[in-house]
Amino acid sequence: MNDQSLGEFxxxxxxxxxxxxxxxxxxxxxxxxxxxLDRKINISAIHVALKRLENxxxxxxxxxxxxxxxxxxxxxxxxMTAAGKKVLDRQYAIRTSIYKDIPNISFS
Amino acid sequence: MLDLPPRIGLRFLRWFCxxxxxxxxxxxxxxxxxLSREESPRKARFFxxxxxxxxxxxxxxxxxxxDNSNMNLLSNYTKIYxxxxxxxxxxxxxxxxxxxxxxxxxFFILMFVYDEQKIDSFYSKSERxxxxxxxxxxxxxxxxxxxxxxxxxxxxxxSDFSGIEETARMTYFGSHVLVKDEVRIADxxxxxxxxxxFKILDFDIVSGDPLKDFQGQAGIVLTExxxxxxxxxxxxxxxxxxxxxxxxxxxxxxxxxxPRNSTYQFKxxxxxxxxxxxxxFQRFFSSWDTRFMHTWVLLKEGTSPEEIYTQKESFxxxxxxxxxxxxxxxxFLPLTDIHLGATNVENGGPGPLLAIPLxxxxxxxxxxxxxxxxxxxxxxxxxxxxxxxxxxxxxxASMRKINGATNRQLVGxxxxxxxxxxxxxxxxxxxxxxxxxxxxxxxxxxDFHFSLLxxxxxIGYHLFTMAVIWIVSAFLPALYYSKLKxxxxxxxxxxxxxxDMLRKSLVGIQYILSMFLVIGxxxxxxxxxxxxxxxxxFDNNNLLVLDINSGSARxxxxxxxxxxxxxxxxxxxxxxxxxxxxxxDLPVANLSLNLxxxxxxxxxxAVDHYWLDTYQIExxxxxxxxxxxQTDSLHILINEQAVKMLALDExxxxxxxxxxxxxSVRMKVIGVIEDxxxxxxxxxxxxxxxxxWNNHVxxxxxxxxxxxxxxxxTIGHIxxxxxxxxxxxxxxxxxxxxxxxxxxxxxxxxxxxxxxASVVSIIISAFGLFGLINFTTERKTKEIGIRKxxxxxxxxxxxxxxxxxxxxxLISLVISAPVAYWLLxxxxxxxxxxxxxxxxxxxxxxxxxxVISFSTVLSRIFKIAKANPVHAIRYE
Numbered sequence: 001m002n003d004q005s006l007g008e009f010x011x012x013x014x015x016x017x018x019x020x021x022x023x024x025x026x027x028x029x030x031x032x033x034x035x036x037l038d039r040k041i042n043i044s045a046i047h048v049a050l051k052r053l054e055n056x057x058x059x060x061x062x063x064x065x066x067x068x069x070x071x072x073x074x075x076x077x078x079x080m081t082a083a084g085k086k087v088l089d090r091q092y093a094i095r096t097s098i099y100k101d102i103p104n105i106s107f108s
Numbered sequence: 109m110l111d112l113p114p115r116i117g118l119r120f121l122r123w124f125c126x127x128x129x130x131x132x133x134x135x136x137x138x139x140x141x142x143l144s145r146e147e148s149p150r151k152a153r154f155f156x157x158x159x160x161x162x163x164x165x166x167x168x169x170x171x172x173x174x175d176n177s178n179m180n181l182l183s184n185y186t187k188i189y190x191x192x193x194x195x196x197x198x199x200x201x202x203x204x205x206x207x208x209x210x211x212x213x214x215f216f217i218l219m220f221v222y223d224e225q226k227i228d229s230f231y232s233k234s235e236r237x238x239x240x241x242x243x244x245x246x247x248x249x250x251x252x253x254x255x256x257x258x259x260x261x262x263x264x265x266x267s268d269f270s271g272i273e274e275t276a277r278m279t280y281f282g283s284h285v286l287v288k289d290e291v292r293i294a295d296x297x298x299x300x301x302x303x304x305x306f307k308i309l310d311f312d313i314v315s316g317d318p319l320k321d322f323q324g325q326a327g328i329v330l331t332e333x334x335x336x337x338x339x340x341x342x343x344x345x346x347x348x349x350x351x352x353x354x355x356x357x358x359x360x361x362x363x364x365x366x367p368r369n370s371t372y373q374f375k376x377x378x379x380x381x382x383x384x385x386x387x388x389f390q391r392f393f394s395s396w397d398t399r400f401m402h403t404w405v406l407l408k409e410g411t412s413p414e415e416i417y418t419q420k421e422s423f424x425x426x427x428x429x430x431x432x433x434x435x436x437x438x439x440f441l442p443l444t445d446i447h448l449g450a451t452n453v454e455n456g457g458p459g460p461l462l463a464i465p466l467x468x469x470x471x472x473x474x475x476x477x478x479x480x481x482x483x484x485x486x487x488x489x490x491x492x493x494x495x496x497x498x499x500x501x502x503x504x505a506s507m508r509k510i511n512g513a514t515n516r517q518l519v520g521x522x523x524x525x526x527x528x529x530x531x532x533x534x535x536x537x538x539x540x541x542x543x544x545x546x547x548x549x550x551x552x553x554x555d556f557h558f559s560l561l562x563x564x565x566x567i568g569y570h571l572f573t574m575a576v577i578w579i580v581s582a583f584l585p586a587l588y589y590s591k592l593k594x595x596x597x598x599x600x601x602x603x604x605x606x607x608d609m610l611r612k613s614l615v616g617i618q619y620i621l622s623m624f625l626v627i628g629x630x631x632x633x634x635x636x637x638x639x640x641x642x643x644x645x646f647d648n649n650n651l652l653v654l655d656i657n658s659g660s661a662r663x664x665x666x667x668x669x670x671x672x673x674x675x676x677x678x679x680x681x682x683x684x685x686x687x688x689x690x691x692x693d694l695p696v697a698n699l700s701l702n703l704x705x706x707x708x709x710x711x712x713x714a715v716d717h718y719w720l721d722t723y724q725i726e727x728x729x730x731x732x733x734x735x736x737x738q739t740d741s742l743h744i745l746i747n748e749q750a751v752k753m754l755a756l757d758e759x760x761x762x763x764x765x766x767x768x769x770x771x772s773v774r775m776k777v778i779g780v781i782e783d784x785x786x787x788x789x790x791x792x793x794x795x796x797x798x799x800x801w802n803n804h805v806x807x808x809x810x811x812x813x814x815x816x817x818x819x820x821x822t823i824g825h826i827x828x829x830x831x832x833x834x835x836x837x838x839x840x841x842x843x844x845x846x847x848x849x850x851x852x853x854x855x856x857x858x859x860x861x862x863x864x865a866s867v868v869s870i871i872i873s874a875f876g877l878f879g880l881i882n883f884t885t886e887r888k889t890k891e892i893g894i895r896k897x898x899x900x901x902x903x904x905x906x907x908x909x910x911x912x913x914x915x916x917x918l919i920s921l922v923i924s925a926p927v928a929y930w931l932l933x934x935x936x937x938x939x940x941x942x943x944x945x946x947x948x949x950x951x952x953x954x955x956x957x958x959v960i961s962f963s964t965v966l967s968r969i970f971k972i973a974k975a976n977p978v979h980a981i982r983y984e
Contacts, residue, residue, distance in 0.1 A: 026136035027143070043136050044162040047129070051167060063131075069142055073135035 006058075006087055012037070013049040014088060017059055018080045025064070025075040026050070050078060058084030113141045114153050117160040125168050133163055181517070185524045188504075196497070199879060203493050204533045206875040207577070210486020211537035213868050214573065216548050217479030218566050220861070223556050224472050227369050227447040227464060231310050233406060236273075238413065238440035240265070240403035241453055245434045254456025258396045258436050260427075262302070262403040268423055271411035276304030277401040280460040285658075286328075286376065287351030288338040294840055298376040299460040300326070300353075305377070308406045316345035316361030318379060325384045327360040328352065329377040335362050353378065368555055371447055373463035396427055396436070399456055405440060413440040448472060471858060478865045481621050483573060485869050488614045489876035491581040494529070495611065496883045498522060498585030519586040526582040530574050551860045584610075612916060615880065619920035619957065622873045625866030626953040627928040631945065632859045635936060638943050644848075645784025645793075646688065646723040651844035652819065653687055654811040654826055661834040665801075665808055669718070671829035672813055677822045679814045682722040683801060685714035687810050688786040689848045697797055698767035699746070699754060707767060708753045710746070710795035711786060714808065719798070720745075720781065722814050730760045730779030733800050740800040743778040750795030751780055766797065775799070792940040812844070819843075870957060874964045877913065881965040884909060885972045896977040905973035910962065917958060925950045 006014065016033055017024040030046050053059045064075040080088075121134060137159045145152040193200050231237060240261065242254045262277040278301035286293045306318045311329070318329050328349065332342045339347065342362055349357045357378075366373050382393055392398065407413070417439070424433050441450060451468040505518055538561070541548075545558055560566070656662050665683045672681045686695065698707030713719075717733035717740070728748065733740045744766065751759045762777045783793045801808055815822040823841055830839040885892070892905055900908075929945055936942040 026132060027139045030136075030140075042162045043140060043159050044133075044165065044168075047133055047136070047163065048165065048167065051129075070135040070139045073131055073138065075135060076132040 006091060007049075009045065010049045010053055011088075011091060013046060014053055014058055014080065014084055017050075017053075017078045018084070018088065022077065022079060024078045029078075053084070054078075056083075057081060058087060111145070111149070113138055113156050117157045121160045121163065124164060124170060126170050129168055133168065137163070181521075182524065185521050186528075188521075189525050189528055192501075199493065199497060199882070200529070202875045202879050203490060204529060204536060206493075206872045207486050207490045207530070207533035208536035208540060209868050210483045210489075210872055211533060211573070212540040212544070213865055214479045214483040215537065215541050215561055215566075215570070216544075216552075217475055217861075217865070218569055219556065219560050220552050220554070221472050221476050221479075222560065222563075222566060223369065223554055224448065224467060227444075228371055229444045230367055230369065231443070233308065233310075234444055235442075236407045236409065236411075237308055237443040238405045238407065239443060239446060240405060240438050241441050241450075242399065242435075242456070243437045243439060244456075245437070252456065253453040254399060255402050255450075255453055255459055256399040256456040257401055257403045257438065259393045259398045259401045260396060261436075261438070262304070262401065262405075264423070264427055265403070265405060266304075268426075269416055269419065271408050271415050272405055273408045274304045274307045274406040276308055276404040277302045278305060278404070278460065279401050280458045284353045284376075285351065286334070286338060286349055288347075288349050291338050293334065293337055295375060296461050297373055297463075298378065299372070299374050300378040300380055303379055304406075305404060308404050311366070312364035314362045314364060315343060316359070318361040318377075320360060322358050322360060322379075322381065324354065324357065325381055326352075326354040327358050327379045327381075329361045329363055329379065330359055331363055331365050331375045333365060334375050335359070354380075369464075371462055371464050371466075372460055374460070397432060400458065402459065404443075407440075416440070475858075475861060478625065478862065481625060482865050482869050482872070485618045485621050485876075486872045487577045487581070488618050489872055489879075490529075490577060491584055492611050492614050492876055493879040494526060494581050495585040496880065500883075519582075522586050523578075523582040526578055530578045530581075534570070534574060551857055551864070553857045611880065612912065615876065615913070616916050616920050618873045618876060619917055620924045622866070622869045622957060623920050623924040623953055624928050625862070625869050626956055627924065627949060628932060629859065629863045629866045630949050630953055631928075631932045631936070631943075632862055634949075635939065635943050636856065636859055639939070639941065642785075642941060644688070645782055646725045648689070648845045648848055650815055650819075651723075652813040652815060652822060652826065653842045653844050653847070654813065654830065655840040655842075656683075656809050656811065658834050661830070662808055664833045665716075665811070668811065668829055668833050669716070671832065672811065672826055675822060675825040677815050677818050677825070679816050680718055680722040681814070682718035682812050683716050683808045683810065684719055684812065685712075685801075685807065685809050686786075687812055687844065687847075688723070688784060689844060695768075697799075698765075699750060699795070699797060700765045700767070701754060701762075703765055703772065707765075708750065708795055710750050710797040712768065713796065713798050714801050715798050716801045716808075719812075722812050723784070724814075725784050726782040728780045728782055730777070732779060737800070737802050741802055742773070742775045743800065744775045745779045745781055745798040746777055747781050747793075747796040748783050749793055750797060753795050766799065870960050873957070874961045877961045878964045878968070881909060881913070882968060885969060889972065892972060893977040893979075902970070902973045906966075906969050909969050909972075910965075913961075917954070917961075921950065921954050 012033060013029060016029045016036075020028055020032060026043060026046055029050075030041055030043055033046075034041055050059065050061075054061060059078045059080055061076050061078050064077050066072055066074055118134070121137070122130065125133060137156060140159065141152050141156045144155050228234065239255065240257050242257050243251060244254060245251045256279075257277075259277070262275040266272055266275040278299050280299055284294065284298055303319055306313075311318070313329075314332060316329075318327075330338070330344070335342045335344045338344070338349070344359050345361060347359050349359065360379065365375075382390060385393070392400075407416075420438075424436065428436055441453070446466070447464065448467055448469045450466055508518060508521075541561060542558065549555055656665070661668065669681045669683055672678055695712050696709050697712035699710050700707040715733075717735040719725075720727055720732055727745075730745075732745070733743065744764065746754075746759065746764075754762075754764065756762050756777075759777050759780050763774050764777055766773050766775050781796075781798070784796075785793060786796065811826075813822065813826060826841055827839045888909070892900075892908075895905065895908070928950075932945060936945070
């Protein structure tokens with residue numbers, strides 16, 4: 001598999017990590033994504049996507065401090081790396097360029 | 109309690125999850141739990157568990173630790189196993205294939221036997237369903253068991269015994285025709301049955317109600333297929349057929365085809381309304397002095413047949429005259445026993461056609477026994493070969509021991525490796541079964557599903573067989589190992605002589621069993637061949653039989669005979685009441701010289717004057733019928749057997765009383781014909797009497813056509829002629845030799861199964877011998893070298909190696925021959941015409957095994973014997 005590829009769900013998660021800058025951890029990503037997408041997502045799907053992104057080097061992670069609402073467990077925060085930013089930019093560029101090519105036909 | 113996340117979920121998560129991911133995953137899931145707890149604690153707990161389950165993913169799983177010493181050992185065993193596999197590929201292939209073939213045969217046989225035993229047991233009330241068998245004892249005939257019962261028996265049983273929930277009666281009389289507009293269907297898969305049958309057996313009714321009332325003499329229930337053929341659709345309940353056995357008839361219900369493991373496959377069920385029958389028939393169906401109906405009984409729950417029997421005596425007395433009472437004694441035969449336990453029961457009258465011919469337990473156990481023979485041979489083989497292999501590995505074993513392996517570990521290795529081999533052979537055997545499955549269905553004459561192999565009832569046998577083979581074959585070499593002394597191990601060939609006796613006796617047993625199977629299959633094959641090629645007394649090739657199914661065909665039979673004769677393909681045509689190899693009842697006429705004498709019971713054929721020529725039955729003395737109806741009507745022809753039994757010195761011109769059910773007439777014998785077989789060769793030829801066609805007892809039921817060539821065109825021609833004279837009935841044409849084949853079909857499939865099993869057993873045994881001789885020659889390499897240097901010839905060497913095995917073969921012949929002789933004689937005694945067991949059968953079997961066994965090893969021995977002795981001496 002191409003290391004630079006990005007699945008649709010991975011892309012969404014990566015975008016969310018970027019958007020939540022410094023506050024991005026599993027539950028936060030989940031809640032924001034569910035809100036935006038208006039559908040239910042399972043936390044384990046987020047975990048898998050995050051791990052893949054980390055393996056590809058698009059995000060990196062660190063542990064936060066101990067919090068009460070998790071029964072003393074630390075949060076794992078994710079931030080986007082430069083590589084992650086680059087791949088998002090490329091993805092965005094490709095999409096807009098193709099989108100521009102759509103002939104001006106009325107679809108209504 | 110509800111405040112905290114469920115403990116079990118947490119524990120499970122902590123158990124499977126990688127440490128590095130655990131904190132994040134657990135933290136997130138717990139946080140979500142607390143968030144959703146606000147809404148509903150119960151839901152939150154459920155949601156928590158769901159999340160844990162969803163996190164149970166491959167990427168999150170802890171990887172098994174590989175630094176465990178047991179795991180290390182196992183991976184080392186595996187490695188060694190496959191290295192040896194590569195080094196001794198021949199040995200492994202032989203070993204695995206032999207075992208897999210044995211297992212495959214066993215699996216086939218298990219499926220076959222399982223299916224045989226399950227026939228008719230699929231009905232929801234199977235355990236309470238019985239069929240009534242009449243036991244008739246007469247002075248002349250002795251005791252007979254009949255499926256056909258007195259006509260009113262079923263009704264009387266139901267009204268007189270409170271333990272009987274329901275009864276049904278059924279009967280059958282030849283072929284029938286169903287007509288709807290232009291479509292006509294003629295088949296034999298129908299039955300006339302009273303309504304009760306729908307309460308006893310489960311029919312899969314798609315629409316309609318078979319129990320409802322109807323107009324006319326009978327209603328009918330059709331299968332979907334028949335309905336489709338007749339109407340082009342299946343929603344035909346309430347429709348009326350234009351023609352049938354009972355004229356216009358209403359379709360009461362449509363059902364699905366019956367399951368394939370049912371003895372009967374009814375496609376059309378007529379339901380009679382006896383009160384609408386003509387008076388004559390009503391009288392017939394209520395007469396106790398008849399035997400025309402098969403009776404089915406459904407007992408109430410908790411009632412046993414014995415409870416019914418206690419009142420049987422008074423029941424019989426109530427309905428039967430003293431004089432026929434003994435003829436109509438009855439008992440109940442469980443439905444599930446019919447297929448395998450009714451060989452002694454005759455139809456004794458008309459009976460619906462069986463979709464699956466009856467078999468018997470003896471055959472099923474014989475086949476099962478053979479399956480175990482084969483697997484036994486394969487297992488012995490395997491045990492032998494693997495113990496030999498284990499001996500070759502003493503060096504490896506000693507190295508392991510010196511490095512600190514315990515005896516238990518050495519034995520454990522053996523068990524581990526054997527398990528590997530057994531599992532590989534198991535997979536291979538399943539593959540063999542899958543590949544040969546269609547072929548097997550053909551041979552066994554069954555159509556069951558592959559998944560049967562893994563059915564709950566059979567999988568136990570798989571596991572059991574494999575466990576036994578596994579444990580025993582690992583155990584024997586393990587015995588040697590555990591007795592080892594460390595110092596001895598380093599020496600090579602520390603055990604070269606050990607276990608030789610045991611191995612040889614195992615080979616001996618193998619050969620006894622194979623010999624046994626080979627002798628059996630040769631004899632069975634010869635007998636069947638004998639039966640099929642025996643001179644029947646007439647020529648049954650090139651004969652076509654056309655059923656007469658209607659009055660109009662019967663009346664214009666002379667025209668039909670003449671019409672069919674016009675074709676250049678046809679040599680001769682005849683009409684008769686029965687044909688040899690008949691599948692309905694064989695009617696009887698009693699012959700006697702004086703009326704008050706004990707009569708000779710002869711089979712009665714009503715024929716025309718073309719009959720002898722058509723069948724090419726030889727007339728020994730006298731002359732044939734003339735074809736002039738007036739002259740012929742009081743003349744008869746009899747066969748040699750009848751002459752013998754009537755003790756006629758001068759048969760021609762003798763006057764004989766011919767007693768039929770209707771009356772007694774004195775007739776003159778005008779000719780004697782050669783004996784011909786009219787039943788299977790299980791039966792002796794009985795006396796036969798031929799009367800001319802215009803008697804009033806037997807109506808003509810068949811045309812027989814002898815054709816010279818082109819059967820297809822002949823059939824077309826017969827159909828045309830039939831259509832001219834009898835436009836309402838489709839022609840029903842059969843090849844006579846195919847009817848004859850029916851007698852031996854069951855035997856054929858049996859002998860095929862036996863043949864295959866014995867071929868496989870020989871191959872397996874040959875495999876074993878190959879492995880053993882391979883081992884022996886390898887062992888004796890040095891000895892052979894020295895002998896050659898001293899001047900031994902190649903023949904000497906070959907003799908040296910196979911001498912022992914020759915002796916083994918001879919011993920096994922001596923042991924197996926008498927047992928085989930005894931068993932086969934028993935089997936042959938069922939046939940009225942049989943081959944004799946001559947010594948050449950045994951000699952032939954011996955040679956077959958000898959040739960097959962030694963041809964597999966000869967090249968190997970020859971190579972060693974021819975090799976340069978210098979290499980041999982430097983070996984090791």
